[in-house]
Amino acid sequence: MTASRTAGVPRQKGGPSASPSQIVAFVTFMLPIGALLLFWEGVVRFGLADATILPAPSMIVVRAWELLNPAKAERSLLLVHIGVSLWRALAAFVLACLVAIPLGFVLGLSTGTYRALSPLLSLLLPLPAVAWTPIFLVAFGQGDLTIIGVCFLGAFFPVLYSTIQGVRGIGVHAIWVVQSMGAGPLDLFRRVLLPGALPALISGLKLGMAHSWRTLVAAEMLAALSYGLGYMIFAARSYMDVSTMFVGIVCLAVIGLLIEHVIFGTLEKMTVARWHSSGKVRGTR
Amino acid sequence: MSAADLAGAKPLSGERAGALLRNIITRSGVIVTLLMLWEVAARLGWINTFLFPAPSNIAATIWTQSGPDGSPPYAMPMHVLRSMIRLLAGIALAVVIGTVLGVLIGMTRWARMLFQPLISIFMPVPTLAWTPVLLLLTGIDDRTTIIVVFIAAVFEVIYTIVAGIEMMNVKLFWVARSMGASRLQIFFRVIIPAIFPYLITGMRLGTGYAWRALIAAEMLAASSFGLGFMIYDASEYMSTNVIYAGIILIAVLGYLLENVLIGRLEAATTEKWGIQSER
Numbered sequence: 001m002t003a004s005r006t007a008g009v010p011r012q013k014g015g016p017s018a019s020p021s022q023i024v025a026f027v028t029f030m031l032p033i034g035a036l037l038l039f040w041e042g043v044v045r046f047g048l049a050d051a052t053i054l055p056a057p058s059m060i061v062v063r064a065w066e067l068l069n070p071a072k073a074e075r076s077l078l079l080v081h082i083g084v085s086l087w088r089a090l091a092a093f094v095l096a097c098l099v100a101i102p103l104g105f106v107l108g109l110s111t112g113t114y115r116a117l118s119p120l121l122s123l124l125l126p127l128p129a130v131a132w133t134p135i136f137l138v139a140f141g142q143g144d145l146t147i148i149g150v151c152f153l154g155a156f157f158p159v160l161y162s163t164i165q166g167v168r169g170i171g172v173h174a175i176w177v178v179q180s181m182g183a184g185p186l187d188l189f190r191r192v193l194l195p196g197a198l199p200a201l202i203s204g205l206k207l208g209m210a211h212s213w214r215t216l217v218a219a220e221m222l223a224a225l226s227y228g229l230g231y232m233i234f235a236a237r238s239y240m241d242v243s244t245m246f247v248g249i250v251c252l253a254v255i256g257l258l259i260e261h262v263i264f265g266t267l268e269k270m271t272v273a274r275w276h277s278s279g280k281v282r283g284t285r
Numbered sequence: 286m287s288a289a290d291l292a293g294a295k296p297l298s299g300e301r302a303g304a305l306l307r308n309i310i311t312r313s314g315v316i317v318t319l320l321m322l323w324e325v326a327a328r329l330g331w332i333n334t335f336l337f338p339a340p341s342n343i344a345a346t347i348w349t350q351s352g353p354d355g356s357p358p359y360a361m362p363m364h365v366l367r368s369m370i371r372l373l374a375g376i377a378l379a380v381v382i383g384t385v386l387g388v389l390i391g392m393t394r395w396a397r398m399l400f401q402p403l404i405s406i407f408m409p410v411p412t413l414a415w416t417p418v419l420l421l422l423t424g425i426d427d428r429t430t431i432i433v434v435f436i437a438a439v440f441e442v443i444y445t446i447v448a449g450i451e452m453m454n455v456k457l458f459w460v461a462r463s464m465g466a467s468r469l470q471i472f473f474r475v476i477i478p479a480i481f482p483y484l485i486t487g488m489r490l491g492t493g494y495a496w497r498a499l500i501a502a503e504m505l506a507a508s509s510f511g512l513g514f515m516i517y518d519a520s521e522y523m524s525t526n527v528i529y530a531g532i533i534l535i536a537v538l539g540y541l542l543e544n545v546l547i548g549r550l551e552a553a554t555t556e557k558w559g560i561q562s563e564r
Contacts, residue, residue, distance in 0.1 A: 032402045053421060119312045120319070126539035127532065128497035130504065131513075134520030134528045139336055214411040218501040221413070222517070230414075234505075237417040245418055253410040260409070 055243045060250070063243035082251060084227040085216060088144060092151030093212045097205065100156050104163025104201075105193065114164065125161065129154035129211070130218045137223060146223040147216065154215030155208035162204020166197030202271060206264035213256050338526050343533065346526040360515075365534065367510035371427055372492070372499050372542075375434025379491055383439045384484060387446025388476055404440065412437045412498045416505045429506045430499060437498035438491030442484065449483030450476070482554045489547040496539045512538075 037057045043049045044056035051059070067078035107114045129150050136146040170193060178192050220230025229248050236244035320340045326332045327339035334342075351361040389396035412433060419429040453476075461475050503513025516531035 028398055029402045032399045033406060036403060115311075116315045120316055122544075123316070123536050123540055126493060126496070126543050127536040128500045128539075130497070130501040131516060131532050131535050133504065134516045135336070135525065135532070137520045138523050138525055138528070214413075217411040218413045218505070221417070221505055233414060233417050237421060240421065242418065242421060245421075249410055249414045249418070252414050253406070256411065257409045 052240060053242060055246065060243050060246045064247045064250070067244065067247060078232075078247070078251070081227055081229050081232045081248075082255065085220065085229045086255070088147050088220075088228065089151055089209070089212045089216045092148045092216075093155045093209050095148070096152050096155035096159055096208060096212070100159040100208075101163050101201070104160045105167055105197075107160075108164045108167025108197070109193075114168075121157075121161070125157050129157075129215045130222075133219060133222050142223045142225050147219045147228070150219040150223070151212045151215050155212040158207040158211050159201075159204045162200045162207065163197060166200025166204070167193060169200060170196035198271065202264070202268055206260065206268070209264065210256065210260055213252075213259060217252060335523075336525060338529060343526055343529045347530045347534075350527070350530065361530070361534075364510050364512050364515045364531075365538070367507075368499060368503065368512045368538075371430045371503075371511065372434055372495060374427075375431045375495055375499070376438055376488065376492060378431070378435045379438035379442050379495070380484070380488060382435075383442030383487070383491075384446055384480075386439075387443040388450065388472070388480070390443065391447045391450030392476075404443065408440050412494070413501050413505070416502050420506055425506055425508045430502045430511070433502040433506075434495045434499050438488075438495040441491035441494060442487040445483045445487030445490070446480050449480035452483075453479050482551075485547065485551045485554050489543060489551055492547055493539075493543045496535075496542060500535055 040054075041056045041058060044051050044054060044059075055063075064078065067076070069076045069078070107117060132153055133146065133150050136149045140146045140149070174192055174196065175188065178188055183191065216228075217230040217233075220228040221234040224231035224234075229252055233245045233248035236242070236248070323332075323337065324339050324341055327334050327337060327342075347361060349355055351359065353359065355361060357363070386396075386400060390400050391397075415436060416429065416433055419432050423429050423432070457475055457479070458471065461471050466474065499511075500513040503511035504517040507514035512531050512535055516528045516535075519525075519527035519531065
C-alpha cells in the first residue's frame with residue numbers, strides 16, 4: 001500500500017530539449033485535462049451549472065490571483081496559508097522522524113521487543129491519525145499544538161514501520177561478518193545497519209511526509225484557528241466562496257505532488273536507485 | 286504495509302491448539318500489561334484521569350452506551366452501524382465504478398489516453414479536501430461521507446485492476462475470440478475471473494484508506510451518527526471516556542476489516558485461483 005498512491009502518475013518532461021516523442025506524449029497527456037477544463041468552463045458559461053456552487057476554471061484562476069496578491073507579495077494571503085501549512089506539516093514530520101527512526105532501529109534489532117510490541121503496533125497502525133484529534137482538542141484546545149500533534153501521529157507510524165522493516169531486512173550474516181572482523185557497535189551502525197536500512201527508510205520518510213500532508217488537511221479543518229490551507233478551505237465554506245475552496249484544493253494537490261515527486265523523487269534517485277544498480281545489502285534472516 | 290505481517294501472523298499448519306493459545310497470550314501480553322499499568326496509575330492518581338481515564342471506566346462507558354441506558358439508547362451500536370453502512374456503500378460504489386474504469390483503461394487505448402491524465406491530476410488531492418465542496422453540493426447528509434469513501438477507495442481499485450489486466454495473457458483473448466465469444470462474454474467469462482484476485486487486493490487496500498477517510502469525513506460532515514461524529518461531538522462536551530471508547534472501536538474495527546475480513550477473502554481467492562497478486 002505504499003507505492004500505490006504515487007503510482008500511475010507518469011513523469012512528464014516537456015521543455016525545449018525534449019525529443020518529439022516526448023512532446024507528443026506530453027500533448028496527449030494534457031489533452032484530456034484541457035478538454036475537461038474547457039467542458040467545465042463551457043458548462044458554467046452557458047448556465048448549465050450554478051456558478052455559485054461550481055465556479056468555472058477561469059473564475060478559480062482569477063480568485064487564486066486575487067488571493068496571491070502579487071502586487072504586495074509580503075501580504076499575500078495565499079502564501080501565508082501555504083507557509084503556515086508547510087511549517088506545520090514539516091514540524092510534525094521532523095518530530096516524527098526524530099522519535100520514530102531511533103525507536104525503529106531498537107525494535108528492528110531486538111527481536112524480543114519487536115515480538116512483544118508488534119500486536120500493539122498492528123492495532124495502532126490502521127488507526128487513522130485524525131481520530132486522535134478530539135483528545136488533542138480536549139487537551140490543548142484549537143491551535144498549532146493540536147494540528148502538529150495529529151500530523152506527528154500521521155507521520156510517525158509509516159516511518160517507524162519502514163525503519164523496522166529496513167533493519168530487519170538486513171541479513172544477519174552481514175552483521176556477523178563485520179562483527180567477526182572486529183567491528184565495534186559504531187562501525188556496525190555506520191557501515192552495515194544504516195546503509196542496509198536506508199532504502200526502506202527513505203521510502204518510509206516519503207510515505208511519512210505524504211501522510212503528514214494528507215492528515216494536515218483534516219486537522220486544519222477541525223482545529224485551526226486562523227491560517228493554513230485546510231482552514232482556508234473550510235472557512236470559505238461558511239461564505240459559500242467555492243472558488244477559494246478550489247484554489248485550496250489545487251494548492252494542496254500541487255504541493256503534495258511537489259513534495260512527493262520532486263523532493264523525495266530526487267532523494268530516491270540520488271540514493272536508492274544508485275545503490276541498487278551496484279549491489280544490495282539484502283539477505284536472509 | 287499490512288498490519289498482518291507486522292504482527293507476524295502465520296498460518297497455523299500442523300501446530301497444536303496449545304501453541305495457538307500460548308501465541309495469543311504472549312501476543313496480547315504487552316497490551317494487557319499496559320492496560321493494567323494505566324488502570325493502576327489512574328486509580329492511584331499518578332496521571333490526569335480527565336485526559337487519561339482508567340481503562341475500566343472506558344469499558345464501562347462502552348457497555349452503558351451500548352445498552353438501553355446510553356444517550357441516545359443503544360448509541361454505540363448505532364454509531365458503528367451507520368459508519369459501516371457508509372463504508373459499505375462507498376466501497377460498493379468504488380468497486381463497481383473502479384472495475385468498469387479499470388477494465389476500460391486496461392483494455393482500450395482511448396480510455397487509457399483519456400482517463401490516465403485525469404486520474405493522475407485527481408489522485409494527489411487529499412481526499413478530505415473534497416469534503417467542504419461536497420458539503421456545499423449535497424448538504425450535511427450521508428451522501429457527502431459516502432462520496433468521500435468512494436474517492437478514497439476508487440483509485441486503489443482502478444490501479445490494481447489495471448495491473449491485473451496487464452498481467453493477463455493475451456492468448457486468453459485470442460482463444461476466446463477465435464471460439465466466437467462476444468465482448469460481453471469475454472468480459473464476464475475471461476476478464477472478471479482473471480482480475481478477481483486483484484480486485485480483492487485493491488478492495489483491501491482501498492478499504493484501509495476509506496476507513497481512515499470515513500472517520501475524518503464523519504468528524505467534518507456528519508450530523509447525527511457515525512464513529513467519527515461520536516468522537517468529535519464528545520470532544521465538544523469534553524467527555525474523554527467516549528473519545529477513548531471511539532478510538533478503541535475505530536482501531537479494532539479497522540484492524541478487523543482490513544486484515545481479518547478482507548484478508549481472509551484475499552487469502553481464499555488467491556489460494557483458489559492460484560494467482561499471486563503481489564503489490
